[in-house]
Amino acid sequence: MASQPRLSFEAPTPDDRFLSAILRVSQQVEAVARDVAVLKQHIARQRREIKEAVKRQHVAAIAALGGRCPCCGSREVVGADGRKAEGAEFDHFYAASKPDLEHTWLICRPCHSDLTTGRLARDEREAEFRAYQNRRRRMAPRVAGLL
Numbered sequence: 001m002a003s004q005p006r007l008s009f010e011a012p013t014p015d016d017r018f019l020s021a022i023l024r025v026s027q028q029v030e031a032v033a034r035d036v037a038v039l040k041q042h043i044a045r046q047r048r049e050i051k052e053a054v055k056r057q058h059v060a061a062i063a064a065l066g067g068r069c070p071c072c073g074s075r076e077v078v079g080a081d082g083r084k085a086e087g088a089e090f091d092h093f094y095a096a097s098k099p100d101l102e103h104t105w106l107i108c109r110p111c112h113s114d115l116t117t118g119r120l121a122r123d124e125r126e127a128e129f130r131a132y133q134n135r136r137r138r139m140a141p142r143v144a145g146l147l
């Protein structure tokens, strides 16, 4: 039997009902995707900037530790004058963590770029971050006196 074009007044077939259900689900997925996008923007806005006092403490700590990038140990991030070197960047080590002294550090631009673009996985520098935080904490009373 040859198939004939279906007329619009015919009752919906199982295929029609299936496609209609798929359409409803896809609209719900769209709505969830929009909600997630709004939430992501909200989280990004809530991620506060690193305060000047925190930045000063990192600069003082790294100066006292020799001025090198705590991530790679090769590039200078604090100059002999005790100031942040050109291009050095303050970094939130953990996504969406507090922008405080314990969750941030000052690193060189190449390290910051590698970490923020994902060329370098954060867990590959976890040991360096921890080592920096431990050294900084041990000397904190001494550095705090300089601020």
Ligand SMILES: [Zn+2]
Pocket (backbone or CB within 6 Å): 069, 070, 071, 072, 073, 074, 075, 107, 108, 109, 110, 111, 112
């Ligand atoms: Zn570095």
